[in-house]
Amino acid sequence: MxxxxxxxxxxxxxxxxxxxxxxxxxxxxxxxxxxFKPLRLMNGLYLQLHAYMLRxxxxxxxxxxxxxxxxxxxxxxxxxxxxxxxxxQNLQFNWVKLEDIPDVLAALAEVxxxxxxxxxxxxxxxxxxxxxxxxxxxxxDPRVFCEIIRQWYTLHPEFAYLPRKFKIAVTGSxxxxxxxxVHDIGLRMHLNSSGEPxxxxxxxxxxxxxxxIGKTIRDWLPEEHLLSYxxxxxxxxxxxxxxxxxxxxxxxxxxxxxxxxxxxxxxxxEWEYIKDGALHIPDEEFARINxxxxxxxxxxxxxxxxxxxxxxxxxxxxxxxxxxxxAEHKVAGYAIVNLSLKGPDRPPGDLTADQMDAVADLADxxxxxxxRVNHRQNLVFVDVKxxxxxELWGKLKxxxxxxxxxxxxxxxxxxxxxxxxxxxNARSIPIAEQIxxxxxxxxxxxxxxDLTINISGCVNACGHHHxxxxxxxxxxxxxxxxxxxxxxxxxxxNASLGDRTGxxxxxxxxxxAVETIxxxxxxxxxxxxxxxxxxxxxxxxxxxxxxYGTD
Amino acid sequence: MxxxxxxxxxxxxxxxxxxxxxxxxxxxVLVGLDQWREHRDPLLRRGExxxxxxxxxxxxxxxxxxxxxxxxxxxxxxGFRDGRAYSYARLLRERxxxxxxxxxxxxxxxxxxxxxxxxxxxxxxxxxxxPLEEWKxxxxxxxxxxxxxxxxxxxxxxxxHWRNNQLRASAI
Numbered sequence: 001m002x003x004x005x006x007x008x009x010x011x012x013x014x015x016x017x018x019x020x021x022x023x024x025x026x027x028x029x030x031x032x033x034x035x036f037k038p039l040r041l042m043n044g045l046y047l048q049l050h051a052y053m054l055r056x057x058x059x060x061x062x063x064x065x066x067x068x069x070x071x072x073x074x075x076x077x078x079x080x081x082x083x084x085x086x087x088x089q090n091l092q093f094n095w096v097k098l099e100d101i102p103d104v105l106a107a108l109a110e111v112x113x114x115x116x117x118x119x120x121x122x123x124x125x126x127x128x129x130x131x132x133x134x135x136x137x138x139x140x141d142p143r144v145f146c147e148i149i150r151q152w153y154t155l156h157p158e159f160a161y162l163p164r165k166f167k168i169a170v171t172g173s174x175x176x177x178x179x180x181x182v183h184d185i186g187l188r189m190h191l192n193s194s195g196e197p198x199x200x201x202x203x204x205x206x207x208x209x210x211x212x213i214g215k216t217i218r219d220w221l222p223e224e225h226l227l228s229y230x231x232x233x234x235x236x237x238x239x240x241x242x243x244x245x246x247x248x249x250x251x252x253x254x255x256x257x258x259x260x261x262x263x264x265x266x267x268x269x270e271w272e273y274i275k276d277g278a279l280h281i282p283d284e285e286f287a288r289i290n291x292x293x294x295x296x297x298x299x300x301x302x303x304x305x306x307x308x309x310x311x312x313x314x315x316x317x318x319x320x321x322x323x324x325x326x327a328e329h330k331v332a333g334y335a336i337v338n339l340s341l342k343g344p345d346r347p348p349g350d351l352t353a354d355q356m357d358a359v360a361d362l363a364d365x366x367x368x369x370x371x372r373v374n375h376r377q378n379l380v381f382v383d384v385k386x387x388x389x390x391e392l393w394g395k396l397k398x399x400x401x402x403x404x405x406x407x408x409x410x411x412x413x414x415x416x417x418x419x420x421x422x423x424x425n426a427r428s429i430p431i432a433e434q435i436x437x438x439x440x441x442x443x444x445x446x447x448x449x450d451l452t453i454n455i456s457g458c459v460n461a462c463g464h465h466h467x468x469x470x471x472x473x474x475x476x477x478x479x480x481x482x483x484x485x486x487x488x489x490x491x492x493x494n495a496s497l498g499d500r501t502g503x504x505x506x507x508x509x510x511x512x513a514v515e516t517i518x519x520x521x522x523x524x525x526x527x528x529x530x531x532x533x534x535x536x537x538x539x540x541x542x543x544x545x546x547x548y549g550t551d
Numbered sequence: 552m553x554x555x556x557x558x559x560x561x562x563x564x565x566x567x568x569x570x571x572x573x574x575x576x577x578x579x580v581l582v583g584l585d586q587w588r589e590h591r592d593p594l595l596r597r598g599e600x601x602x603x604x605x606x607x608x609x610x611x612x613x614x615x616x617x618x619x620x621x622x623x624x625x626x627x628x629x630g631f632r633d634g635r636a637y638s639y640a641r642l643l644r645e646r647x648x649x650x651x652x653x654x655x656x657x658x659x660x661x662x663x664x665x666x667x668x669x670x671x672x673x674x675x676x677x678x679x680x681x682p683l684e685e686w687k688x689x690x691x692x693x694x695x696x697x698x699x700x701x702x703x704x705x706x707x708x709x710x711x712h713w714r715n716n717q718l719r720a721s722a723i
Contacts, residue, residue, distance in 0.1 A: 007707035011695040018692050022662070030682075038631065039662055121632065151697045151707070157669035158641055158700075161634025238638050239610070273646060278699035285708060288715075 001062045001370055002147045002292045004112040011155070012109045015116055019043050020102035027099060042122070042160070044115030045101060049422050054096045055118040056108060060128035060146040060170070061089035061373040065360035068371065070111045072356035078104050083356070085341060085349040087413060087464060088125050088167070089373040090118060094420055116154060121162045121249075123153035123234070127169045129177045130374035133293055134382045136330045139189050140197050142172035144289050145226060148281060152227050159234050163241035164249035166234070167206075170199075179375060179491035181205045181214045182467055184251045185233060192220045199226065203233060203263070204255030207461035211497050212252040215260040217267060223286070228279040232271035236263070296368040296383055301333020304386040311390050318393055320404040320442050326389065335386050337367075339379040339396060340403040340411065344436050347429040348414040349377030358399050366392050376413050376452075378406065409451045409518065410439045413464050417457030417474060418481075424457035426474025426481035427507070431455055434511035448518055450530040454489070467491035469531050470517055471498040472510065483510040487517065487543055488535040499540055502548055513547060520546040555686050556652065556674040563676070565623055569604040581625060584609050587617075595620065604656070611639050611647060618649040625676070628657035637670045644671035644701040664689040669700050 004012070019039075026036045040046075044055035056071070071091060075083050078100045079093040086092055096104060108114055118125055126146050133141040149168060153159070159166075169183040180186025186202035198220040205214025221229055233251075240258075242248045255263045312319040327336040339359065342348050351359070359379065363371045366388055367381035374380055379401075384392060396402035405411045412435060415421065417428030432455055439445045454468025458475075465471035471486035483505050486498025505513045518531075520543050525534040535543075554563045566575045569583040574590065574597075581602035582594065594601055602623030605611060611624070618624070624643060626636040636655070643649040654674040655667050661681065668690045677686065697707050705713070 005711070007695045007710065011693060011707075014693050014695070018662075035660075038660070042662075121634075154697055155666075155693065156698050157666040157696075158637045158698075159634070160663075160666050161632055161637065163634075235638050239635055243633055243635075282712075284712060288711065 001064060002059070002143075002289070008112070008151075009109075012112070012114045012116075015043075015114060015155075016102065016105045016109050019105060023098060023102050038120070041120040042117065043101075043105070044118030045098075046119060047422070048094065048420050049418075050420070051095045052098055052101070053420070054093045054101065054104065054115060055086070056091045056093070056113060056115050057118045057125040058089050058091060058113075058373050059150050060126055060132070060143055061130050061375075062143065063371050063373060064111075065363040065369040065371070067111045067113055068356050068360040068363070070107055070113070072353040072360070074104055074107060075353040075356065081354075082350050082352045084347070084416065085351065085373050085377045085379070087375050087377065087462065088118075089127050089130075089375055090125055091373075092416075094416075119165075120160075121164050121166075122160050123156065123162075123166045123168065126150055126153070127167070127178055127183075127375055129171050129173055130372040130380045131177060131327065131336055131382065132172060132372075133295070134329055134331075134336055135173050135175075135177075136328050137175050138173045138330070139191065140172050141290075141293055142170040142178075142187075142189065143293050144286065145172075145187070145199075145223070146170050147289050147292070148227065148285070149230065152230070152279075159238060162234070162238055163243045164246060164251075166237075166251065168230075174493060176491075176493040176495075177374070179464075179467065179495070181493075181495035182207055182211070182464075182491055183214065185230065186214050187226075190220070196222070198222050201229065201233075204252040204260070205495075206250055206252045207464060207466050208250065209247060209459040209461070210252065211461065211466040212256065213495050213497065214252075215255060217260065217264050224281045224283075225275055227281060228275045228277065229267075229271055231274060231279055232267045235270055236266045240266075295331070296370075298331050298334065298383070299385070301385065301387075303332050308386055308389070317397075317404065317442070318390060320446055321393055321402055322389070323446065324404045324408055325402070325406045329383070333386055335384050335389060337381040337384045337389070337392060337396075338374075338406040339371075339381065339401040340405055341378050341401070342405055342411045342432075342436070343400045343403045344433075344440065345400055347416075347419075348412050348432050351379075355399055355401065359401070362392065362395060376411060378411070404442055405439075405445060407450050407452070408439075408445050409448055409453055409514075410436045410445060411452070412436075413452070413454040413468065415456050415463035417455075417463075421457060421462075423460055424474065425459075425476040426457050426483065428455040428457040428463060428472075428474055431472060431474070431483065431507065431510050435514050438511050438515050448522065448531070450532070451518070452490075453514065464491065465489070466497045467495060468498065469535070470514060472514075475504060477504070481507045483507065483513075485513060485517070485547075487540065488532065490532055501540065501544060516546050517543055553677050553679040553681070553683055554654075554674060555677060555683070558687055558690065560683065560687075561674070565600070565602045567604075579622070581623065584613060587614070602652075605639065607633050607635050611643050615647045618643065618647045618651075621649070621651055623652040623654060624649060625654040625656045626672075628655060628659055631658045631660045631663065633658075637666065640667070640670040640672055641700060661685055661689050665693050669696065669698070669702050669704070671701055 170187040182205040188200040201218040202214035372380040414432040418424040454464040455472040456463035456465040467489040485501040489498030565581040579600035600622040656676040
């Protein structure tokens, strides 16, 4: 993975010292909360319902065991012993004290981590495919481009005060695991007609209260022009994005207002001036960054095939885990292992300090000391020997991290909701708990198959409800929590926004409604047809009837 | 008000006439875009230094051909969150080749100084209640930059490749 050199390290150290001075000025009263707010937000520090929340960047979801141990240490010493992984592949602590933050940032800097731009109206942590560099279906490793883009946007002087926050995602595979169509900018690598790799550039996607699927602004962009083209898009947005209404300030509103043709024209005009300038990426820079992502020292192995099948037959539980949590690796004899943070014993995405330490040890033992965070709030070991899968499964099971549910109904995306968040209208964690209970039976869960359920506690859609196959949105109805449902959303390569089912359900009825939807699907599906395909085939009618009856 | 120019407290020699109907008889003067358009010839005939104030919705493209007439261009920040002038500043320096004093006026925070320096501002019009001593040093809080801009500072990427080439050369 990428390692800081003295330039990266100096910048992060200087940022820690800058924020230390700012916190001191806040604590001695020189700055009031209003003046301090923009400063803390640039460092990922939010004021939540009960305490400060600190959001730590995990660039494109790549984490080392050493970094995870530091996060465990911070959780133990400065927080209540746990952390929460987010849909931007980041980690949040919910109970940090303001006076401790400079020391927390200093501890993070020691392991090449920081909170710069993890909040605020600026370019946020770039996200990517959690299988990057390992997936069989990949054209090129997106982490190389992510790192080049990360450096470009870090403390970018022109784009620190954008109209609104700005999110970029990159996929190097045709099978999109990074939800690039619902980002402000999505980059999808593909080959042009001469077989050269480049990026389809998608702009103006997003969720929140006005969800949009992004539009293609450019079919194919040569890799060397990536930064200048991003800069052209950002400049047009910085100059012309709305600043009078925060609900209309995202780039999707500008793209929609101008129309993609006119927006494309403005970006092209800007790009003409800068495309061959200082942002042009030379081959030697690609080579330099590429070297950081060289494959680890794999052993020469064969795929296990038969032997593994034999192991699977011995234990149903292991077999189920292999089915849902283990993915194909591009190198023979290796596999990708997903660690589920969606067990019955925890809020989705939470990990305790002890679990973090244990996971770090397992990463060292089984996966070259590295792991990934995915945008569905799980962890991934990307380099596990197939011959060690059974052993690793046993150890993960002992930690409660081997629930065989990746991509299935109980692998929910869930925002912190009203239990923590000052913006929320309703709780989301208890709803996730109730749904988890309904799908505890592994056989049933696996019989249902691929199904994403995404829960947000308010219209800001941090829980990605618009793009859940089943989306659940918490609203406040005269002081009571209600849950509206959408069906048919997806954030993969054929992204779509969900359709509203009708009136919402109370907190007591929400999990039952999910069950009704699932049972309806099981009744009408064709053999082997996933939920999304069934919904796209049969439409809303049977679900509506099951949920609300006929009138 | 207090003016910080190139890292030091400075005297503002421009009379602010932006939005006023009368221009001062003599001396350097700061005018608005409408005034420049209307009084361009008399202003030039005065033979004195001219400053131009651009509001946050006035794109400098409007005066791209005129920049050489101005000794000072002041860009307005109506609120510190309004970041349009960061782009304007770069365009003025990098595209329209403005070489005079580029001044940030309005709601400007100490913590924004390092960004402003990088996009091309070299002076700041501040409320004198601000901690001016800190303003003098705020631009030096960071020593590393990733982005190429017209301030001429070498980026981290340039320094890396320069160093690698040095190493390679010394190895031969």
